[in-house]
Amino acid sequence: MDLGKLKDDQKLDLCRWYFRGGFAFLPFLWAINAVWFFWEAFRRNPFEEQKLIRRYVILSAIGVAIWAAGLTTWIIIFQTNRAEWGEFADKISFTIPQGIP
Amino acid sequence: MQRLNSLLYFLAFVLFLFAGAEATRTKDRIYAQIEGTAACFRRLNGTHQFGCSSRRTGNVGVLQLLKEPADVTWLTKEAPDDTYMAIVHSNMFNEQTLRALKDSPKVGGVVLLRSDTEENNLASYSPEDSCPNRYSGLSSFEKQLCSDSKPWNPKGSSLLQVDWGFPIFYVHSDTSIKNITDCYVKHNSEREGMTTRSLCAMEMQAFMIAAKDSETCFRRSNMINNLNPMRFCDPMGDRNVWATLFARDASEQEKSVIVLAARLDTTSMFEGEAPGAVSTVAGLVTALATYSLLSEMKTELSPARSGGNVMLMLFNGEAYDYIGSSRLVYDMSNGMFPPKWSNVPSLNISKIRMMIELNQLSQINQSTGAVAPMYLHKTLDNPDIAKFIQSMKSQQADLNLNLLDSTATSIPPVSLQSFVKADANFPGVAITDYDQSFTNKFYHSVLDDVKLLKFKYSNGTAPPSDSIQAYLANLSTALGRSIYELIAQKPYTGTTKVEPTQMNELLHCYLNSLNCSLFHSATNDDFTLPEYPPPLYVGVSNSLNAVTGLSGRLIALLTGAETNSSKEECKLNESDVVRCP
Numbered sequence: 001m002d003l004g005k006l007k008d009d010q011k012l013d014l015c016r017w018y019f020r021g022g023f024a025f026l027p028f029l030w031a032i033n034a035v036w037f038f039w040e041a042f043r044r045n046p047f048e049e050q051k052l053i054r055r056y057v058i059l060s061a062i063g064v065a066i067w068a069a070g071l072t073t074w075i076i077i078f079q080t081n082r083a084e085w086g087e088f089a090d091k092i093s094f095t096i097p098q099g100i101p
Numbered sequence: 102m103q104r105l106n107s108l109l110y111f112l113a114f115v116l117f118l119f120a121g122a123e124a125t126r127t128k129d130r131i132y133a134q135i136e137g138t139a140a141c142f143r144r145l146n147g148t149h150q151f152g153c154s155s156r157r158t159g160n161v162g163v164l165q166l167l168k169e170p171a172d173v174t175w176l177t178k179e180a181p182d183d184t185y186m187a188i189v190h191s192n193m194f195n196e197q198t199l200r201a202l203k204d205s206p207k208v209g210g211v212v213l214l215r216s217d218t219e220e221n222n223l224a225s226y227s228p229e230d231s232c233p234n235r236y237s238g239l240s241s242f243e244k245q246l247c248s249d250s251k252p253w254n255p256k257g258s259s260l261l262q263v264d265w266g267f268p269i270f271y272v273h274s275d276t277s278i279k280n281i282t283d284c285y286v287k288h289n290s291e292r293e294g295m296t297t298r299s300l301c302a303m304e305m306q307a308f309m310i311a312a313k314d315s316e317t318c319f320r321r322s323n324m325i326n327n328l329n330p331m332r333f334c335d336p337m338g339d340r341n342v343w344a345t346l347f348a349r350d351a352s353e354q355e356k357s358v359i360v361l362a363a364r365l366d367t368t369s370m371f372e373g374e375a376p377g378a379v380s381t382v383a384g385l386v387t388a389l390a391t392y393s394l395l396s397e398m399k400t401e402l403s404p405a406r407s408g409g410n411v412m413l414m415l416f417n418g419e420a421y422d423y424i425g426s427s428r429l430v431y432d433m434s435n436g437m438f439p440p441k442w443s444n445v446p447s448l449n450i451s452k453i454r455m456m457i458e459l460n461q462l463s464q465i466n467q468s469t470g471a472v473a474p475m476y477l478h479k480t481l482d483n484p485d486i487a488k489f490i491q492s493m494k495s496q497q498a499d500l501n502l503n504l505l506d507s508t509a510t511s512i513p514p515v516s517l518q519s520f521v522k523a524d525a526n527f528p529g530v531a532i533t534d535y536d537q538s539f540t541n542k543f544y545h546s547v548l549d550d551v552k553l554l555k556f557k558y559s560n561g562t563a564p565p566s567d568s569i570q571a572y573l574a575n576l577s578t579a580l581g582r583s584i585y586e587l588i589a590q591k592p593y594t595g596t597t598k599v600e601p602t603q604m605n606e607l608l609h610c611y612l613n614s615l616n617c618s619l620f621h622s623a624t625n626d627d628f629t630l631p632e633y634p635p636p637l638y639v640g641v642s643n644s645l646n647a648v649t650g651l652s653g654r655l656i657a658l659l660t661g662a663e664t665n666s667s668k669e670e671c672k673l674n675e676s677d678v679v680r681c682p
Contacts, residue, residue: 083313087320096321098310098333099154 003040011040012049019056027067030060132304135281137274139371141265143309145318145334151261152370154309155210155268161304162186162209164285167193177205181296184209186303188281191215191223191548196258203265210268210305214278221552225542228370229420231257233545237422238518239511246511246518253514256542261370268307271371271547310334338642339366339417341425342653344660346395346411347403351446358410358448359584360456362516363388365652366639367545368420374547375638378554378612379534382637384459386607387573387580388413389652389659390599394581396660397597402589409454409588415652416516418639420545426519434523450520454587455485456529457580460515461541463534464572465555473540474503475576478513478531480521485587486528492583492592500575501566509537532576551612551634558609564601570608571601610655611635615647623654 003011015037022030034057041054082089083101090096141153162184167173173193176185185207189198194213202208231254232240232247240246247253272278281303288301311318311334318334342365345358363384367377376382392413395402418424432438436447466473477493479486490506497504512518517529534540543549556569564570577599585593610617616630624630635648 086317090317090321090324091326094327096324096326096331096333098331099157099308099312101313101317 003036008047008049011037012052015040015053015056019060022060022063027064030064030067033057034061034064133280133284135272135277135303137272137277139271139273139374140307141269141271141370142307142372143311144337145311145313145315147316148314149262150264150311150313152309153265153267153269153307155305155307157308159304159306159308160184160186160209160268161302163300163302164188164281164289166282166285166290167198169193170198173198173201175292177201177207180207182300183207186210186212186305188212188214188285191219191221191226195226196260199260199263199265203263203267208267210270210303212281212303212305213269213271214281215271215273215547216275216278217273218275221543221548221550223543223548225256226546226548227254227256227258227542227544228260229254229257229368229545230259230262231255233257233420233514234422234518237427238514239522240518247514252538254539254544256539257544261368261545268305269370270305270307271374273374335641335643337418337421337639338424339639339646340649341365341417341429342413342415342649342656344392344413344656346392346399346413346660347406349410349445349448352408353410353446353448353452354408355451356454357408358412358453359587360412360414360453361388361392361580361584362414362416362426362456362458364419364425364460364516365415365417365637365649366420366425366646367549367637369545369547369549369638371547373636373638375636376547376550376612376634377545377637378550378556379463379541380461380544380549382608382611383462383554383569383573384532385415385652386604386611387459387462387577388415389607389655390574390577390604391580391584392656393603393659394577394597394599395584398581398585398593398595401593401595402585405589405591407590411584411588412448413656417646417649419516421639423516423519424639426516430519430523450524450527453520454528455489456517456520456527457489457584458515458517458529458531460513460531460533461535461539461544462532462573462576463541463554464569466534466540467542467553468540472503473534474505476505476507476509476533476536478507478509478515478533480512480517480527480529483528486530489530489583489587492586493579496579496582500579501572502575502579505536507533507536532580554608554612556608556612558613559605564605566601568601570604573608574599574601574604577604611648615651619655619658620651623651623658 006014015033018029018033022033037053037057041050041057044050078089143150143152143154163182163186165176165180165185166188167176176187187202187208189211191213199211202211231249231252232245233254234240235245235247236242272281284301288299315334322331322333324330364381365385367375367381369375392411395411416425416429419426429438430450433448433450436449438448439445462475463473477490479490494504496502512521513531513533513535515531517531520527520529541549543553554569581599582593606617606619610619612634614632615635616632620630635646637646637648640646
């Protein structure tokens with residue numbers, strides 16, 4: 001979709017829905033939102049909806065940062081302890097590695 | 102258009118060029134497939150993993166022939182490349198070399214080159230533990246029956262109990278050995294300038310998906326985490342083979358069955374290469390021939406037997422913590438042997454009068470070269486055992502045997518241990534070629550083969566009187582007559598005996614080729630019997646070793662009675678051990 005062809009109120013709608021959608025454990029929506037509307041929120045000359053768009057963009061960025069930190073921490077903990085955890089680790093795995101403990 | 106045309110011409114030219122050349126794929130110009138190999142593979146127990154595995158994509162390294170210990174030092178310390186594939190001939194394939202290679206990060210794999218025709222002139226090589234089955238039978242983690250200072254298998258290097266971390270292959274085809282050696286000599290033998298010229302390298306693939314221990318592996322095999330569940334490993338196991346001389350019924354008394362036992366399996370480091378000539382086959386064929394002799398004596402024995410019976414029992418999986426015998430004892434103690442559905446009365450340990458087990462047997466002492474004596478290891482003293490030993494010894498002069506009482510203070514690592522573990526007063530005798538420690542210096546290795554047993558198949562002629570065939574035939578005769586005497590309470594006066602020619606055929610089947618006259622007679626025509634000797638590794642329980650079923654059919658052939666049934670009737674039940682007319 002080309003943002004340039006949308007009116008400003010439609011942009012706000014879109015940004016708002018991406019922000020709301022992210023709460024359904026979809027941090028990628030927030031990541032897209034933050035990047036996609038960054039120009040609209042911070043670079044463009046002020047317009048009526050910009051304040052709200054900026055708010056959603058900042059919140060989306062914070063959300064995705066928290067997700068990223070959380071996921072990274074979990075992946076490091078899981079990967080370093082997987083072999084040691086034994087049965088528990090196998091149970092929460094989707095694919096079990098082959099040939100290694 | 103002009104340009105397109107010239108491009109087409111060019112393409113046609115290129116195609117023509119390729120078509121004119123040899124139609125070989127680039128891959129085939131770089132790589133040569135190595136045939137006639139056997140891989141070392143991974144096994145698990147309750148706590149550890151053993152054996153070998155490559156990386157998933159295979160291990161690649163520069164070929165390096167190790168001719169002497171100095172080459173090992175050079176490879177581990179000075180060699181310039183990152184990864185090497187160590188090639189060794191059997192004289193260097195020993196504990197010292199392998200452990201040095203295991204500790205070096207430069208070794209990506211090991212290849213053992215040994216031609217099928219190569220003479221065995223090694224002093225010893227046994228990859229088995231010095232105390233076989235150290236933690237099972239009468240031994241346990243807390244209580245050891247075998248001591249490291251005076252072990253049963255003094256040549257044992259425990260190489261089977263090592264987790265190597267790289268693949269090890271056994272190459273036995275002459276062409277492959279030549280290919281590997283030639284490539285090495287042509288490209289790699291000169292150590293000068295190794296870093297600047299092209300070298301000959303090898304890729305080995307033997308990726309094992311099992312890991313850690315059996316518990317982990319079974320758990321992972323039984324988990325369904327996604328739509329593509331996977332089997333990581335299989336439990337080891339096969340079937341025991343047994344038969345009784347007389348039909349068993351409800352009138353069977355306590356202490357009435359004499360069990361004649363031998364093992365049916367052996368092991369080695371390499372898949373499909375487990376000949377076990379001395380460790381397994383010699384005892385196995387002796388048990389089969391003895392049982393066949395007893396079946397010939399059946400008509401004379403029948404009126405005098407007063408309820409006595411003989412059971413032939415071939416245990417499978419004994420190399421791995423007595424899989425076969427421990428399962429049998431377990432089933433016996435739970436009244437599950439024979440299985441309830443067979444409608445045969447169950448056989449408890451208490452019904453066994455005594456067990457006679459044939460373990461490792463060889464004619465020639467490997468250290469001295471002289472005719473080896475046989476040792477009788479008894480579990481306890483009782484009148485039956487005394488009578489059996491006395492009866493055996495009374496025949497030794499006639500049958501050219503040399504039987505001695507064992508001086509060992511404990512029971513050797515044989516199946517009897519499983520029975521004594523369940524019943525401390527279990528009467529049994531193990532007949533072996535060793536006294537206090539194995540004389541077999543190649544126990545559980547690829548070298549425990551037909552050459553070690555000194556068996557030469559005499560096709561069409563009678564085997565010489567000093568051959569292994571004659572020796573084991575005489576032992577079978579002595580055993581058959583002694584068992585007869587135990588059951589009938591009187592000496593055997595007939596002349597029936599085991600002929601060396603029968604032993605010749607039996608040994609030929611188990612040591613030279615499955616496609617032999619006995620297995621041929623024991624199977625239907627639609628059976629394809631391969632030309633190689635049967636590998637006697639116990640394998641996994643859901644894929645039975647061919648030799649298990651063949652041994653069962655062989656027993657039926659040697660001892661069975663003919664019935665009047667038509668070809669159609671006999672074809673009805675495929676699982677029956679029946680040879681159709």
